[in-house]
Every structure is written in structure tokens, then in C-alpha cells.
Amino acid sequence: MANSNSILQVYGGAIVLDPGSQSTKVGYAGEDYPRIITPSYARFDTQTEDAVAAKKNIDADGDIDLENNNNTNDDDNNNNNDNDDDTSFKPNIPKKRSYTYYSENSINFPKPHSEIKPILEDGIISDWDTAVEQWNYLFESLNVDYKQQPLLLTEPVWNTAENRTKSLEIALEQFEFPGFYLASTPTCVSFALGRPSALVVDIGHDITSVTPVVDGMCLTKTTLKTHYGGRYLSTQLQHSLHSVNEDIIPLYKVKSKVLTKQNESPNWVPKQFENITKSFEEYQIENLYKQIKESIIKVPIDPIDHKANYENEDELFPKRPYELPNGHTFEYGKKRFEIGDSLFEPKNYLLDEFPAESGEPEINSKIDYVPLKRAKKPTEEEEEESTKTTGSKRQKKEIPKYRGLGDLTAHALSLVDVDLRAQLAHNIIVTGSSSLIPGLNDRLMSELQKAHPGLKIRIHASGNTAERKFQSWIGGSVLSSLGTFHQLWVSKKEFEEVGAEKLLTERFR
Amino acid sequence: MNQVLSSIGYYLIDLLIYLLSIMSSDILDVLNIQQREAQAPKKKQKLNEPKSKQLYNLLGQNTPPVAVRGQQKFKDRLNTLAKPSSWSWTSFTNGSRNDDLKLHHWVKGSKEIVEATEVPYKFEKYNNTLNIPNFTEDDYNEFIQDDPIEGEEEQGEQDKDKDDDEIIPDADSSEQQKESNENDKQEENNKSPVKEETTDDNKIDDEKKPIEKQDKPKPIQRWDYKETRYLFDLSIAFDLKWVVIHDRYNFIPNRNRSIEDLQERFYNVCQQILIHENEKEENPSNSQNSNLISNLNFNKKKEIERKNYLNRLLERSPAEIAEEESLLIEARKFEVAAKKTITERASLLQLLDSPQATGSVGQYLSSQGLTQLYNTLMTEKRKRRIDSPAPENPLTALNEKIKQQNIQRQKQIQQEKLEAQKKKKENPISHLFQKHLTPKEEEEFGLKIHTEKISPGVALRSTKITTYKPGVQTKITSILNEMDLGKKPALLTSKVVAKQEELYKKINTLLELKRQVDKLEAESKIIGK
């Protein structure tokens, strides 16, 4: 009896939290899909009394009366009230600021003076206060039992030590989870596909990264990353649309519209709003770009030659129309391929916001150890500082290279130890929402084959859109539901005994 | 309750179908579209038709490509579902954890049963660690010490060593884990004006820039206790996965050690520890460690060389790969050709049946020996003349030989047959033959004595019918069908099969004749014109 039971055990119970630069995913371990997917943004009502007070006095958030708040129609508030009534177990976290909102509805609600701020920057949590509030909001919605359910948090490979320590403290001391684990995103992705050794190419919103994973462990030194990801594409799109004088009006501003053709001017009636902040406007426009990107961008199989005159342009680059929220329709042919192409050839699509990047991770200046003797050669040092590259010796003397996706992946492959190269080349995992652009895998494949003709390249990418978007969450869910994983949870006791520093190096691998 | 509901549901569906059928016919009338023939005349009868057919008729003329199938009753399916089994949320402790943290999971079975049977956590057994030799600081000072790279100069390293000592490994490593970039730093070191001796370390990372590698030698890096300890801790933590260890290795951020450096140090120290342990023991040769010690010889140069080769292999250009492939194909061709010539030659030699020169020629060197040889040769010649008219051509001789062999074989076969017959007479079964069975009896036993040769084995009677070429066979069957003989005979007894065989043969000749007639006809037409 006991035997048959133990075979059929299901390991539930853990909470998996995957904060991404664009959206945060949370759910129960062992499930195949996150329960809540929410934007990694928060709304700040800057003009409320509390907010003004908070701005004046940073410590003043303790005395704020919640009932005083005039925005009672938001779910966040209700949630918060419920929270107060719930006496069973309260995590040890500070009270929520009354002027912050986290639900997707409230973020998208056009309200005067409300700012939309990102919680993460380049995949790293930048605003911890807000992050903790958002997590609390998410955990409350999930009805997390803090006493019984451990937490698995994903982190990018380039996460800083301070950040990791902070997350440890927050999970174990503030939320008081019984166990906590930090797992690198690429590790999770490799687990989601059941390939313990893989080269994970993650094309996210802020960052595109290539990470070798060996036996479920990320190789940090050979991880490469650039900013040529989703945001870069959006900016390309923005510039492209500006160049054809396309007016970008986000949906919330449109009251009514009449469908117009390409050569007609748009015909629509705007809704009137006052004091809409710039950040809200930008957030809405970014969302619109996201939709446009999803529907028209395509990666050409070969790089676009900008000098060449394509004779059969219409045939090579079939046109596709898009209807903007204001009813105006525009059509993109070669341009939509150019945007896709920019991901692979950023040097042909220069943007001031995205300077040259070679993909090598940045060095923290704190450990910048310079031997005394080096001081004798100031010229070279200056030169190096001026370029501000932190890449390896390869880029040392040259100006940093623009590394597109193909180049980046190929370079990462050649950095890996020879013994592993063939295996990793055979297990290249492409993931991240931006990797869903049609044609991307084929282009990557052809570029990799050109760069490494001696290797057998195989690209694995889930055909399921949702899976590709939430792959790191799914991997975290797989990982934390493994029977053998339960010895890896870091408990509060261990945290207190061993200390954060040692835990970070030895436990979270 | 359910049944009542469902019966109401059925009535509703009936009603709906009826209404729809009326409506649809009206619509079709309005649109002046002809309805399905069966539908128009009698509406009342239609209600007796199965519902699926009524629904089908509602489709009008746009019939779907897939046939509409009668659906399973949904209710039946539901009833067959078993009761959901119970799962319970229970706490457990994991023995491989150092603390007694209680975690929870779902277990199949009701709460009472699960709590009653306490099972040790079943994934504990996977908690394995490698057995890696250990040492203390005293050990280190006593017999390990520095340094695998003996005899190399260590100037200019003193400053650095001082620096090294100031840094506490554990405190630093965690912080710097993510910001690995010693490559860069190491290069900076290389540029330091102090001259350093070249080591053989071709770092794998360097391989792409061989020139750089040559003019910028790597500095010599000494090992001390702390760093060795750090290396061993990492090795244990990452189960000797060297790539990972190298990745996490961050003892002093500006000092880069290659994978090979780490491996060399590790294996050297292990070896030294084992040697030391061996020395302590009374009988060193018996110890199982001695085996290990020799296995722990790590040759850094060889390893680097191997990796260089591998690297070169992986970095081949497409042209090189193509060339290699074509060369391989060529080589295979040569091999095949060589094999062919060898076998051809062998067969040729066999054909010639050349006498082999055995024995030394020494005995014929004297004049006496020579005459002897002459004599023997002459007698042989004479003998041959008598035996057979000395075949000039070796091939005819061979043919002769084969002929004789054939004759012999035939004789042998005849003899065997005779013997077999003799034996048969002696056999207890032979009485059956001697009884002189009547044909009828023989038939009853299914016995038949064949005059022609038959191949031994078992088969179905029906498969014994001769088959013709596919083209002919189809013609035969068509003729059989014409004659109403297409069906397989109900009984396939030997007689029937024989008759069928005969019929087939006849039809075959018929077909051949027909062909001939056609040919002649065509011919005569041409002539006639």
C-alpha cells in the first residue's frame, strides 16, 4: 500500500515566481502553466496626499490611513483590506503604500498624474519596495500558505550579489517562507525542455542573452548578453513608423474611429484626458508596439543588403497591412523584414539608444583590481576606459562590436570548452517572447551553420507560443517539483546559521 | 432527476428539429432552391427518421465532406468514470537535509492511511557525494606544499602574493561570482614590464589568437594552502565537473587559471595525499591506493594538445570538410578495389592450380641431384602420357577434372538412393508399401508417391498452384471470371488443384495463341495493303 502510494506522489506545494523584464509569472510548482501573469510594472498615483507625503518624508508611510484613499474601485484596495482582516498569518512585510497599484487593470487605467514605473531593469529587480508589494499582492491572490509552501525565485545569470542577498532576506525574513531557492533562468529553461546541458538563447524584452548550461548549472563567465531584444525592436519600429509619418495613438485615447485606407488621413475622435503622465503614455504605446511586432515583423532568411536593389521586392518581402487603433491602416513590406533583420545585424540599424555591445557581461568596478605597475601605461588604460568595454581581451583593442543574435550565439559557442562544444551545439534552446518572430529560428540556424561548419547544430524551440513565453516559469515548476530538489531548499535556520554570502556561492548554483 | 431532464431535453430537440425542418424548407422554397428529393413529399414520415438524419437533411445541398456519425450518448460515458481517488497534503522531512525542515507534498491515499504509514523520504538515496581525498593545513605544510610547476621562475610574483594574502577567499568569491572577467585582467598582467618565462599554457580561450598567445606569456601563479583548499571545496561542491568549477573559480579575480591548471593542481595534490597515506601503511604495494596513484598522473601538455586538436577539428571550414569527405570516399573506393583485385587474383591462382614450390632447391644443386631431378621429371612425363593425352591447356584439364567429379557425384547419389531404398525396405514403415494400398486407401492417408523430383518441406496445397507473371496472371483471372470460374474452389484437394493447374496451363497456351493470332493478323493486314 505504502509503496504504490509513494510511486504516485505528486510534489506540489512550492510557489514559483519568475519576474521578467516585461511580465511577472507566478504559480504552483508541478503545474504546467503559471497561475498569474501580470505586468512587471506598478502604478504610482503621485498626486494623492500619501504620495506627496511620502515624497516629502520617506519614512512617513507607516501612519497612512487606508480608508482615506479615494480610489475605492480598484481591486488592489479590496485586496489590501482583505489582507488586513485575515488574521491567520501575516508575513512580516511593511504595510503597502496606499498610492501603488499592481493589477493589470489598474495599470492600464488612464488616471491623471499616475506614473507607470517598471519594477525590473535589464531583468534585475531595481525597485525592491515595489517588488515586495507586488509579490505580496500576487501571493495574496494565490492564497499562499507561507508556513507550508517554499518559494522558488528565478534570476538572470547577471544578477548582482546585493540583489541576491536581498531576495534571500525578503523571502526568508519578510515573507517567512519555510524554504527558498534562487534558480537561474537558463537553468529553468533547460529543465523545461528536459535537456540538462544546453545553450540557452533567451530573447527577452530588455536583454538578449546566451548562456551555456552544463548539467543544470549556468556558466556565468561565458554568458553573453546584449540589449538587442524586444525593446530594441520596439525602438526600431518606432523609428520606422516615424520615418513614414505614422501617427501612433494608443487605444485608450480613441473614442471612435472610421476605418481609413493607406492614402487617406486617419479619421477618429479622441477621448479627452488631463494630466496623463509621460510614463503612462509610453507604457501604452509600448503595448501597442508589442501588438504590431507580434503581427507584422518577420526575420528574413538572409541578411538584407541595403545597397542592393531588390528587383522582385514585393515577392521577396510580401506586404502586410496593420490597422492602428485610430482606424488608419498602414502596409509594410520590406520594412517589416528590416526590423526583424535588425536583431541579427544591429550595425546596419544604428540607434543612439542602443550603443555598440559585444555581449560580454559587465564587470563590477568594485573588484577592478589594477596592479600598480599598470599605472605606468596610462595611455592604454585611458583608451580602454574611453571605450567603456568590459569585454574580454578579444575586444580590447578594437571598438566594441555590434553583436547580433547569430553572432552572439556563435561567439558564445566558441567560448565554451571544446569538450562541451559539440554537445551544446546540438542542444541550442531558443526561448523568450521575442523569439516568436517568424523566421528567427531559420535565420539563426543558417548563421550558426556558417559560423561553425564543423559542428552539428540543432535548435530546439517549443512550437507552443505560451510555452515559449513562460518557459523559465515552467522550468522552475518542473525543477521545484522534483523529488530530489527538496534537499536544496534553503531554510531560515540555515540562513541564520550559515549567512547569505556562503549560501549564495555554495547553495544556489 | 437527470433522466427527467434529459427526456425533456430530447423533446426540446425534437421540437427544434421539426421547427427547423419546416423553416428550412420554407427558406429553400423562398430561395427557389430544389430540396433533396426524399425530403419534399412526406414531412410526417420524416419525424420517424433518426434525429441525426433529420439534422443532416437540414444542411440542404451543402453536404459536409465527412459523414455525420451517430454520437455516443454522453450520459453513458459519465457513468463509467471511476470515483476520484483521494490525495492528501502531508508534511515530510527529508533525511538528506541538514536541518529538520518540514516540507509538504501531496500523497495519494486518504489522510489517515498516509499518516499511519510513515515512509522514509524515497528520494534520499539519490543524495550521493564523491569521495575526494581530504587534507588539513598541517598536512598541506607537511607534504603537499607548492608546487606542480617546478623549476619555473617566480620573480615578480611577490607583490602579487602579498595582495593575495590580503583577500579572504570566501568573502570575495561570492561577490565576484557573477562578474567574472579575469581574462581581461589577466591580459593586463601580461603586459606588465617584468619579463616572465613562457609557459606552455595554451589557454583554450587563446587559441583564436595565436599571435597574442605567443608574445604574451602567462604569469606563473603559485598555489598556497588557501587557494588549494578553495579549489578542493569547489571540486566537492560541483562533483568534479571541471567546466563548472572553472566557471565558478574566483579565488582572486584578476588571476585566471585555466581548466587545465585547476585539474593539474587537483590531481597532483590528490596524488600526493595518497602517496603519503601509502607511506604510512606497512605494506605499500598491497594498498589499493597504489593503483590510484598512477591513474592520477595528469599530463597538462597532453590535455592541452588534445583540446587543440579537438578545437581544430571543430573549426574546420566547409571546404576542408568537403575535401575530407571526398578523400574518405576515395579511400573507400581504393579499399574496395584492392579487395576486388585480391579476390580476383586468388581465384585466378586457383584456376591455374599452380604447383607450389615446396622444399629447397639445395638438393638439386649437385650434378647427381640434377640427374635425379631429370629422371623424376621424365618418369612423370611418361606417366602423364599414359594416363591421359597430356592436356596442353590447363583449362581443359580442369574441365576434365570437373567432369570426373560430376560422374563420381552421380555415382554417389545413385548409391545413396539404392541404400535409401534398401533402408526403406528394412524400415518398419515399409510394411505399408508392401501391403499394396489401394488408390482409395492411399488417398485417405493423403499419400502420394511422386515420380518427379520434389523439394522437401511443408506447404499449403493452395500455394502449390503455379503462378504466372503478374501481367499474365491478371489476364488468366479475367478469363476465369468470364467463364464464371473466378471464385476460389471451395475444396482444394489434390485433384482439384491438379485440375486447376491444368486449366491455368491451358489458358496460358490460349493466351499465347491469341497473341500469335494477333501478330499474324497485323502482318497479313500489312501484306494485304
Add this chain to the structure above:
Amino acid sequence: MAPASNKRIKTLSISRPIIYGNTAEPFGEKRPPNCPDEHTHNWTVFVRGPNGEDLSYFIKKVVFKLHDTYNNPTRSIESPPFQVTETGWGEFEIGIKIYFVNEANEKNISLYHHLRLHPYGFPPDAVLTDKDRNVRSVQYDEIVFNEPTEQLFEIMTQKPGNRLPELKKQSEFSREVEYEEIARLENGIKQVNGEIDILKEQIQDFQNLKSEKA
């Protein structure tokens, strides 16, 4: 056993009739318990003697290979009656492998039978009686041992196994049927012979014509 008895008897063959095929009937009122919903028929596939004789004196086992959708589609029947009874809804090809007793020292033979469940040859609107619905599809054949081993010969000659009843009403497979078949075939042969003769004449004519012209 002495190896000598494995010797084959030359120029002799011995045969035994078998019948193989299937019977099938629709469920009607009573459905067997535990059978899948979509199944409609009971059927039995078998290998036996024409009059139900026991064939196990020379057949060791019969293996029936059913459609892959059945549980354990390969059914090995090691003792008589060599048959498999199943339920199903569709017709398919059943592979039958007959293995012989060790004394025969022979390989197995395989044959195929198309499982029939539905009656054919009725006009579409004919009202079928229960009897019509009970389908029977049987083939008569003979197993021929060419040059059997002495051991097998001994076994096979213990009793006559080829005795067919004389008259049609006695059995489906009788001498009478055999004679009818032979007569039918002979009739066919006669017909063909006639045509051959006609063709021969034609050829003769053509040749005559040719020679005349020449």
C-alpha cells in the same frame, strides 16, 4: 530420439486437409459484459479439420495475429481447439501461423484470413434474418508434407485423415463437392480447349494465306 528417424522419405508426400476461417454473429439482445461500447459482433477464428477432427497430432500450435488495437494482438493457441473468440466491430486481415510437432522437423507456415463480420451479396434493402446475419467464412485447404520425416510419417499413417464424407448433405466438405468442383474445372478446360482449337485453325489459315502469297 535417434537422429536416424529424422531422415526424410524421398519421393513421397503426405497431406492432410484443414479448414480455416471465421464465424461471426451480431450481439443482438445480450451484449457480453466488459466489452467496449463500439463493438457489435462476436466472432471466432479457427483452424481445424474439415469435420472438426483433432489435428493436434501433427499441429503443435497455431498463432493468430489480430489487429493491433486488440489487447495482446498475438494469440498463441497451444492446444486444440485452435481458435480465438473475440468481440469487435470491424473486419481485418488475421495472420495465422501454424507450427508443427517437433517430429515433423518443419518450419511453420503462414496464411491469412480476412475476418468477415457482415453478410454480403444481399440487396441493400433486403430484410435479413438472424440466420443471414450469422456469417461464416471458411476455406478448405490441405497441408502437404513433401518428403516427410520418418517419424512424422509414422504419426500420419496411424489413421487415415483424409476421409471426406461422400454426400453434400453430410458435410460442407464432401466428395460430392470435390467432384462438382472437378466437373466445373473440366468444363472450363473443355471450353478453353475449344477456343484453342479455333485459334489453331486461324493460325493455320494465316499460314496458308502466307504461303499462297509467297
